[in-house]
Amino acid sequence: MTTVAEPPAPVEDVQDAAAPSVGSLERMLRRPSSTTGFWSWFTTIDHKKIGILYAATAMVFALVGGIEALLIRLQLFSPDGGVLTAGQYNSMFTMHGTTMVFLFAMPMATAFGNYLIPLMIGARDVAFPRLNMFGYWAFLLGGLFLTSSFLLGGAPDGGWFGYTPLTSTPLAEGFLPGRGTDFWVTGLALLGIGTVSSSLNFIVTILNMRAPGMTLMRMPVFVWMMLVTAFLAVFAMPIVTGALIQVFLDRNFSANFFVVGNGGDPLLYQHLFWLFGHPEVYILILPGMGIVSEVLPVFSRKPLFGYAVVVFSGIAIGFMGWGVWAHHMFATGIGPVALSAFALSTMFIAVPTGVKIFNWLGTMVGGALRMTTAMWFSVGFIAMFTIGGLSGVLHAVVPADTQQTDTYFIIAHFHYVLFGGMTFAFIAGWYYWFPKVFGRMMNETLGKWNFWTMLVGFNLTFFPMHILGLQGQPRRTYQYADGLGWTFLNRMSTVGAFLITLSMLIFLVNAIMSWRNGPKATNDPWDARTLEWSTSSPPPVYNFLEVPDVHSRDDYWHRKYTEDDEGRMVALPRGGSNGGGRRGVG
Amino acid sequence: MALDRAALEPPHEQAHTSTGVSNTKLAIWVFLSTECLFFGAFISTYLLYRGTETDGPTPADVYDIPFTSVTSFILLMSSLTMVLALAAIERGDLRRVRVWLLATGAFGLLFLSGQIFEFTEFVSEGVSISTNSPSSSFFVLTGIHGLHVAIGIIWLMILFFFALQNRLSHEHSETIEVAGLYWHFVDIVWIVIFVVVYLIPQ
Secondary structure (H helix, E strand, C coil): CCCCCCCCCCHHHHHHHHHHHHHHHCCCCCCCCCCCCCCHHHHCCCHHHHHHHHHHHHHHHHHHHHHHHHHHHHHCCCCCCCCCCHHHHHHHHHHHHHHHHHHHHHHHHHHHHHHHHHHHHCCCCCCCHHHHHHHHHHHHHHHHHHHHCCCCCCCCCCCCCCCCCCCCCCHHHCCCCCCHHHHHHHHHHHHHHHHHHHHHHHHHHHHHCCCCCCCHHHCCHHHHHHHHHHHHHHHHHHHHHHHHHHHHHHHHCCCCCCCHHHCCCHHHHHHHHHHHHHHHHHHHHHHHHHHHHHHHHHHHCCCCCCHHHHHHHHHHHHHHHHHCHHHHCHHHCCCHHHHHHHHHHHHHHHHHHHHHHHHHHHHHCCCCCCCCHHHHHHHHHHHHHHHHHHHHHHCCCHHHHHHHCCEHHHHHHHHHHHHHHHHHHHHHHHHHHHHHHHCECCCHHHHHHHHHHHHHHHHHHHHHHHHHHHCCCECCCCCCCCCCCCHHHHHHHHHHHHHHHHHHHHHHHHHHHHHHHCCECCCCCCCCCCHHHHCCCCCCCCCCCCCCCCCCCCHHHHHHEEECCCCCEEECCCCCCCCCCCCCCC | CCCCHHHHCCHHHCCCCCCCCCHHHHHHHHHHHHHHHHHHHHHHHHHHHCCCCCCCCCHHHHCCHHHHHHHHHHHHHHHHHHHHHHHHHHHCCHHHHHHHHHHHHHHHHHHHHHHHHHHHHHHHCCCCCCCCHHHHHHHHHHHHHHHHHHHHHHHHHHHHHHHHCCCCCHHHHHHHHHHHHHHHHHHHHHHHHHHHHHHCCC
16 A cells, blocks of 8 residues: 555656657657646646646636526526626527536536546556647637637527527528627537547547456446447537538528528438437536446445446446437427337436436445535435436426426426536535545535535525426526516526525635645545555556556455455455555566 | 556557557547548438429539549549558558559549539539538538548648658558548448439439
8 A cells, every 4th residue: 555655756757767769759749848837737648637627627617607607697586687688698598508518517527537537447548648638729729719709709699509590591691690600610610629539539548548457347437437428429529510510501601401492401400419419418417427426335335336237227328318319309390200209218218317326326225424525415416316307207208398398497407417417426526536636635614515505506596497497487588577476486596596606616715725725635535446546646647656457346445455254344454465556466 | 666668658559458459440440430420410411402392403413423433433443552552561562652652642632633523513504502402412411521532632641751751661550551441431431422412313
């Protein structure tokens, strides 16, 4: 067992040792060499630094998206609200959705994947470090490009799914005057390039770079979920890129993809978009499911209940996710056969999702629970995600869905999945892996405050939207009249949004204070199960001094504990023959 | 201590991978599978629009199938020369690598010239990207394929210049193989497009 006291080999030495021979091999492109300080963040190809870059950038964009959300809620605080004009409101909800999905959620998942996948499978880096770097900078460029639209020619205002013919009508005849939609189309295409490169990298890394003995069915569930996510991303992004190209050509080069008078069919865009868009939903939630599948076993001191079932239901979601897209289009008149088929497939996809929920509960049953902040957020994830999942199944019922389409019920549903689900899981992941990444513990008291304000604020914001939706309040409408009975619930919702803001501020304060002054973390502060905890905190550039030799699932746990004759758990002596890092030598 | 040279080698240069397939080759296969979906979007669009009743001529009214068959044949022959280039690098015969890479690029260029000629003919006969939905989907589908051919030619020419400078040897056969996989893929996609666009009657 290596301890904190043992210094990892100095970073500079490692690079210097490698530099001369690398230089002679690579005449054309000199490898970037800064390893410390400010410039190292621009030249780095280390998966851990790139992971931190992804996370930091995603947090900045989350603040932007959060401010947009607050402006929306302020506008809706009172009937006939006057905070924003109708046009500004359109830009706000478009950019809120686009920012949160493409500039916060996906990059944050990529951040976790980047940092953790090589550590969890016992690799020294991802398969293509420079492609990894390229993916990050493509994401940053796309994000800045998209956000710069506020200053240069007007922000996108056609909704985050940019339906045709609204978005595709030529600029001159424009339903949407201004360059906003062009910014949106081009920005998403750029982001798609970044997503495909990072996902390609993940796939090759996970399939090819595993340590000896790390078979597929010994991989941590998080790695499995990232593998499924990466496959979904590389297959989904090209489809939407195709649709975006068609919109761009229609707008700017008078093509006729979606012009009804010349033989076009605007519904084609919806099919292409949701053929990407529904797998996208799973691209967003599967990493979160992976994160809680790591956190729950550690704080229950039990292995994950039904590992194989969790993995296979994740894979099943990955496959079935391709067959449900038209439930986003039930109100478009796609015909009774399509309605029935997609209703059935949508009901079916709830099954593997439900299975996972029981697996997480099963993991906690009978466990020695430690209610850390990471654990609280994971439990919160299960509860909130279940509510979001249940309201989701309602959408499989066509007559109900027709009533709910384009109302606040839909907004309530997907925020329960993406905020109560995905974002809760991300925060759980932050609290859980923060000691590994920064070598310091986060403050648990502030953490509890963070959790409870978040839980209350989240439900205060989004639960009333279920009722508002059933009462008929439409989405994407910048004002509502007084006397419809919507005022009180909208006010609750706005108050909740500010409580969420408070909670996020607590989180940021906690993160920054802990990063600077938090108590030093040991290598394995949570008594965890997976390989990343067997190396130092933070890990050295090369991750592992010796590439680990894996003998079982939760290998690191079995290096620490064994069973006695009566099946009781016994700690192995630290530094013993079975101790960390030295196992399997000889 | 295991801090020797081998341990510091960038991971993708290690010979052994978990699956036995090299990282580069696995990556190009996954990349080509994403390309299937990309072309799939445009092929479906074309299939949806090809029979639509519209004003104005559609591509089907102005095809010159014999001409396009010849350029398609030329593109298919470039796959043969690509295979010969790979065989040559595996033998370490750098002279023939140069010949076959250049031939592959030249065939690709011929195909592209044919496509540009076809496009200008179509436009002069009144079928452009903005005529109607079938014409939009035709120009964008074949145009995006042409773009892929162009990228392939640039790739092959980079390899050709490496070969000219004697920077390729039989150890680099995978470099040629990966470029070849891309090139063959682009050819196969053309077979699908040719069948869908030109051969299946409306």
